[in-house]
Amino acid sequence: MLPTLLKPGWTFCYACEANSPPRSFHCMTCNKCILKRDHHCMFTSQCIGHSNYRFYFWLVFYGWCGTMFCAINTVPYVLNLLDGFSIWKLPYFILPLFCFVLQYIPFFTAISSFITLLSVVFSCALLALLFWHCSHIYKGQTTFESSHRIYDYDLGWKENIVQSFGTKWYLTWICPWINSPLPSDGIEFQTKANYENSKDQ
Known part of the structure; x- marks a missing residue:
């Protein structure tokens, strides 16, 4: 065809x-x-696009909140199990299961340290991802448009937030299922040039 x-x-x-x-x-x-x-x-296991972007963004945000909460609460606990932190105890934090196999630390301490390690790593990764997508929302871009420096759909940061989260964007952080219609139908998008012309008229 x-x-x-x-x-x-x-x-x-x-x-x-x-x-x-x-x-x-x-x-x-x-x-x-x-x-x-x-x-x-x-x-x-799906594409992130027009209809589900806000769901994905809040998933990342609350995932970061959860992992950060876990890290903040478990780090002091693990430090207490290990009787404080020193450079010689660094492997207990980085390779806790390996240290358990070598019988340097007990099983419970190794598991607690491993959970703390995962919490810290995932909270850092999710925070970086959160900043990455906040930058895209602020500039009104997708990942492709960001990598190719396309700014055709940048309508200003306030309108860009509405384009991503809908007309009731200020409520979607509570629950992304709150009815917040998107200005675009996913087929036609207002460009920066058209938006600025409409404001001048």
């Missing part, structure tokens, strides 16, 4: 054999084009 005459910004997807709207990309894992595709998340 040959591509028909396309609207500006539309592309032809040869995998789907259909026209693909702006900001949409084909995902080889999902085997379909995703509206305003950001990336494919292996943890949720």
